[in-house]
Amino acid sequence: VSDPAREACGADHCITCNDDGIPMTVLRLDAGAGLAECADAEGAHSAVEIALVDPLCEGDRVLVHAGVAIASLEGEDA
Amino acid sequence: VKYVDEFRDADLGRAVSGEILSLVEPGRHYKVMEVCGGHTHSIYKYGVDDLLPSNVELVHGPGCPVCVIPMGRVDDGIALAHNDGVIFTCFGDMMRVPGAQGTLLEAKAAGADVRMVYSPLDALRIAKENPDREVVFYAIGFETTAPSTALTLKRARAEGVANFSCMSNHVTIVPPLRALLESPDLRLDGFIGPGHVSTIVGARPFEFIPADYGKPVVISGFEPLDILQSVAMVLRQLTEGRCMVENQYTRVVPYEGNLRALEVMAEVFELRPHFEWRGLGFISHSGLRLSEAYADLDAERRFSVPGVRVADPKACQCGEVLKGVIKPWECKVFGTACTPERPIGTCMVSSEGACAAYYNYGRFARDREVV
Numbered sequence: 001v002s003d004p005a006r007e008a009c010g011a012d013h014c015i016t017c018n019d020d021g022i023p024m025t026v027l028r029l030d031a032g033a034g035l036a037e038c039a040d041a042e043g044a045h046s047a048v049e050i051a052l053v054d055p056l057c058e059g060d061r062v063l064v065h066a067g068v069a070i071a072s073l074e075g076e077d078a
Numbered sequence: 079v080k081y082v083d084e085f086r087d088a089d090l091g092r093a094v095s096g097e098i099l100s101l102v103e104p105g106r107h108y109k110v111m112e113v114c115g116g117h118t119h120s121i122y123k124y125g126v127d128d129l130l131p132s133n134v135e136l137v138h139g140p141g142c143p144v145c146v147i148p149m150g151r152v153d154d155g156i157a158l159a160h161n162d163g164v165i166f167t168c169f170g171d172m173m174r175v176p177g178a179q180g181t182l183l184e185a186k187a188a189g190a191d192v193r194m195v196y197s198p199l200d201a202l203r204i205a206k207e208n209p210d211r212e213v214v215f216y217a218i219g220f221e222t223t224a225p226s227t228a229l230t231l232k233r234a235r236a237e238g239v240a241n242f243s244c245m246s247n248h249v250t251i252v253p254p255l256r257a258l259l260e261s262p263d264l265r266l267d268g269f270i271g272p273g274h275v276s277t278i279v280g281a282r283p284f285e286f287i288p289a290d291y292g293k294p295v296v297i298s299g300f301e302p303l304d305i306l307q308s309v310a311m312v313l314r315q316l317t318e319g320r321c322m323v324e325n326q327y328t329r330v331v332p333y334e335g336n337l338r339a340l341e342v343m344a345e346v347f348e349l350r351p352h353f354e355w356r357g358l359g360f361i362s363h364s365g366l367r368l369s370e371a372y373a374d375l376d377a378e379r380r381f382s383v384p385g386v387r388v389a390d391p392k393a394c395q396c397g398e399v400l401k402g403v404i405k406p407w408e409c410k411v412f413g414t415a416c417t418p419e420r421p422i423g424t425c426m427v428s429s430e431g432a433c434a435a436y437y438n439y440g441r442f443a444r445d446r447e448v449v
Contacts, residue, residue: 020116021274021300021330034233049199049229052339063277063330066169066219066226067197070339071277071330 021063023073024048026056038064086124086302094306095129101313108134109265110312111402113255114272115142115431116300122435124302130309137402138435140254140358141272143219143247144171144428145400148354149388151247152177155216157384158245158377159190165208167201168216170194171428176421178388182216198230198244205234205242214377215244222274224248224366225339228346231368231375243377246367248347251275252283253364254355259291263403268312270305271297273327278343280335281323288321299327346372356390356424357397396423399432406433413437 024038027045036056038048049068050056062069102108112118118138121127127136140146156179159166166182173182173194186192191211195201198215205213217227227244234242251272258264271284276297284295294315298308308326315321325331346369353365368376377383390397394416395409406412406425416422418434425431 021277046196047199049226049233051229051342052225052336063274065274066223067199068226068229070222070225070274070336073330 021065021070024062024064024069026058026060026062029056029058036062036069038062038069040064090303091129091306094303094310098129098134098306098310098313099131101310101317102131102133103317104133106133108267108313108316109137109402110134110268110270110309111137111139111258111266112270112298112305113139113141113251114270114275115145115428116274117270117272117298117305118142118432118435120300120302120305122439125439126302126305129306134309134313136270136309137266138399138406138432139269139402140258140355140400141220141251141275142425142428142431143223143249144169144175145396145424145431146249146254146355146358147172147175147218147247147424148356149177149390150354150384150386152182153179153388154378154383154385155245156180156182156185156190158214158216158381159185159192161212161381163211164191164381165204165211165213166190166192166216167195167204167213168192169196169218172216172218174421174427175424176427198227199233202230202234202239202242205239206237209241211241212380213242214381215242216247217244218247220249220251220272220275221278221339221343222272224343224347225278225336228342231346231372232342234375235372243375243380244368245377245383246347246365248366249353249355250349250364250366251279252286253361254358255284255287257358257361258401259287259293261401264401266293266402267316268294268296270308270312271295271323273297273299273304273331276325276327276331276335278336278339281325281331281333282335284323288323292321294321295323297323297325297327297331299330345369354387355400357400391422394423396425396433399423399425406436409433 026036028037053069053072061073063071201215296308296311347366348369349363350365352360393411398404421427425433
């Protein structure tokens, strides 16, 4: 049975509504708008709010949840 | 450790598994609750529990924001979605959560303009593209997600987007944990703390668990090795007679949290006196509503919502599952009347829900090999 919500969310994981974090790379900064264009591991692009981890540079890696960068992944070799 | 592959390395996993085995006392049964639905999902996806001795039991906590939304709040959303001219936006899993009046997906089929979004920012974009329509964002989530809603509301205010509003169902993690710890039918030895919630709130809010209840807490990442290592850290505290909040997920979680996120949440939200949780009932100061300063963006004030409380379905035992009192397969309707395709309870809806995680990954072995 086709289920649009399930298909859109991915069959095995809802990527937005839970405690999920997607590692993404900053491609282009729009500091005036408080946004950055970021790419995930599969190369999909999206606009991300950067207010919580500003300042960032292009090429930085961030953890993104529901369209917001919640942490910087620089120096993540813990 | 820097790359994802290393967090899924089988040899490292076996080494930590061996360490866990060396830490448990034979004859003692350990119950460790993973608070976060994201952990539940990882545990069953990767079979983390198969690497644990049979006397170490992982209990699934209340940390799935979809699973804890009560039926009455779903009905309120459906009523809102049926308002003329409204575009109703929400995250995907929320569309399948059953209320007494059906689901948002069924409301969409019946003609309501319900749209799935990946972020509140997407909902705001829809509002800007449809200035003659009212766009409502149905917000759910713990402290990980609340800053995203708050930043979007600030952006809506700054950009003067008058046709955007938000129905907040955001919840906070500490009050339900305290309620669980006060529950007489629960016996736990320690907690795997939520990783990304802690990125926002830090580790400090969990200090009451060792201080007031004498249970260790280890804040954990989401890769299989993160979770195994966190179980080992809980067991090591128990073995050594220590009891404190430890942070396994230091690569992302600062002990003090993200102060900017806490500030924006404090500006946009205020605590509700009470909020109802599916299966757990009303819990004081556990939900967030829009503050007076943002009252004009509050969909519950802009529109009338029924606000009728609906009792959980009698056959559904989501409450006991959320409290860790029973395992999902012990529910009377698990896998029969209640499946991910036709869920009765919310634990079966979201893939982070304990019941769906069991159902989808077939992980309901009653007895593991005794060590």
